[in-house]
Amino acid sequence: MAVRLIRTTFASRFGNATRVFLSLALLWSAAAALPAENPDHAKHPEQTLSSFSLVDGGGKEIPLSTYKGKVVLVVNVASDSMFSGQIEALNKLQDQYKDKGLAVIAVPSNDFGKGEPGSDVEIQKHYHDDLHATFLVTAKSAVSGKEALPVFGFLTGGSPDGKPGEEVHWSYTKFIVGREGKVLARFAPDVAPDDPDFEIAVEKALDGKLKPQEPKKSDSKAAPGDDDDDGGR
16 A cells, blocks of 8 residues: 555656656747847847937927928038029928928038038028028038938948948938838939929828838039038038
């Protein structure tokens, strides 16, 4: 009787241990089958335009998350650039498509040809009082080099770990950002906002039909007639 009890107890304990071992083995196998988490992604979550902010002409920070769900056209501008006549076309574009969800943001910069030498007060007066800009004109900022605004690292295709993309090379480079906050297209300075191809791209972006284009290097050289001097920030 005692021997039978010992055997029964041993079998019961051994069976329980076996079941625990098998359960742990199954859990380990299931965990091993799951795709490994990308450490870079965990360290650097995917960024969108909403991840950044700008400063307006009065020094107030503007979170770009306020533009979430809109198509945003970001342009680095300069008052003395040969392309400054595009401001009027940007006004028309803003007025024509704002009800469909377009928002134009101009970022004045003195990076190229010393094309924006004035103070923020002078710059705001020029764009809003003289040129009647109907869109946001930010504070003067660097858009290239080590001092560039972080958002331009994003716009130019820089990686989250800080590696630069194809930098802006001249004033009036244009970026179309879709409603999901991702860059869809980049246009060189000499492509005017009223260029038919540009307008088509804006319309497609508003309709959610513009596919992200391959990075372009068409603005890698200074425009003819401008002084290629980026030392006047």
